[in-house]
Amino acid sequence: AKQWQGVIREYADHLDVTESTPIITLGEGGTPLIPAPALSRRTGADVWVKYEGINPTGSFKDRGMTMAVSKAVEHGAKVVVCASTGNTSASAAAYATHAGISSAVLVPEGKIAMGKLSQAIAHGANLLQIEGNFDDCLAIARELADNYPVHLVNSVNNDRIEGQKTAPFEIIDVLGDAPDFHFIPVGNAGNYTAYTRGYREYAAAGHATKMPRMFGFQAAGAAPIVRGEVVTAPETIASAIRIGNPASWGHALEARDETNGYFGMIEDAKILEAQRVLSSEVGIFVEPASAISVAGLLERSDAGQIPAGAKIVLTVTGHGLKDPQWALKGADGEDLAPTVVRADTGEVAAALGIT
């Protein structure tokens, strides 16, 4: 069987690449679109999950990073730089290493998940923890790129958005048309912008008859777009989207208006509840930021906004193994750590409740 070639080769016709572009790929994209009967039953809609945790570094960032690093190398860059809440840093470090160049990464001190920090370090990033939040890190990364010989690979780099627009291509290729609604987490709003562009371009190319309504969700403690103002001290357990001043804010509002979309916000407790629904009823384990798509769907369904039978795709952006600690707590914060039993079959059977 032919192996998936990564998003640049698979969708070269839709991307700004030429014969002279070196294609730096780890085989990203081609992720599963999984029917979610448990969510369909809860909402009366036809719900599918685009599982972006199944990318080489465990998040959707790889789609954008293959483009950003390929173009950086084409332009002769020797160092890429990014600010990150974690996933971008893991992806930038992996793709830079694969390309044989280096990566400089700025993360908010103590605020990124252990799995992501481990990835960036394992891939050889020159990583600094900054005494500040993500927005401070991004401001410095942008200034570094303006004043030093380093190439910025945050989503303010259009190559990132270009790579990320391939996810809706895959969704349309599987479903045969665009869904009615698309639910997606929002931090910097780069991915919301990228999906809208992808849906628009693939429809214009004749692959779909419509665009979905784009529904984006922020954590209640980090919801600048919903609140209409910068959040100077964003707080949420969904560390990936702990962002108070999104870089693609303006593009996101345009995309919302274009698709008759919506921005909502979700409390942390509801995010964790949705994470448990997805892991224990559908069989998909995602990090908290990703679960906000599910929480958003359940909330909009309760609000009566989801018509029966509507076709809905939820993007879940990152793998649960990146930030696993939340799975070991129950709804009321109780410890779900497993029981210890003597190595005795009878005792094990009794402890399992098997009679």
Ligand code: F0G
């Ligand atoms: N979900 C996950 C798991 C993320 O890591 C991010 C962003 C988002 C959603 C939001 O995407 O920013 O395009 O709206 N993470 C960035 C990072 C900020 O540094 O890894 P967005």
